[in-house]
Amino acid sequence: MVLGASGLILGWLTYLLVRGFLTRNVGQVIISVLVLLVYGGMISGVFPTSAGVSWQAHLGGAVGGVLAAWWLHRRSSHHRSRTVAVGRRPSR
Known part of the structure; x- marks a missing residue:
């Protein structure tokens, strides 16, 4: 059974x-390193270590977090480059 907020966290x-x-x-980056130092032990939850703990939810949450970061970063980078290109005036 997969139930709980640990995958989301x-x-x-x-x-x-x-x-x-x-x-x-x-x-x-500093905030990321601080979060890793404080909560880094949670990452071991993506491996099946204890019976009754849903490692599938942990792994799914971790993969989802990586994909969301990549997608949102790519989207914001694309938006910034488009804004710069639109803001330029054609040279004569």
Whole structure:
């Protein structure tokens, strides 16, 4: 049975970690490292270690967090590059 918020929490954790490194923003990277230091032990929950613990939900949340960070980073990068291209005036 897959029930609980731990998969969601692990998804947020991996989202924060991956997003910080994708943006290469110093502040976000520092926050990512702090989150990893405080909650990094949760990452071991993606492996089947204990009976009755839904590692599938943990793994799904982690994969979802990585995909969401990648997709949102790619989307915002595309939006920024489009805005810059639209803002340019044609040269004569």
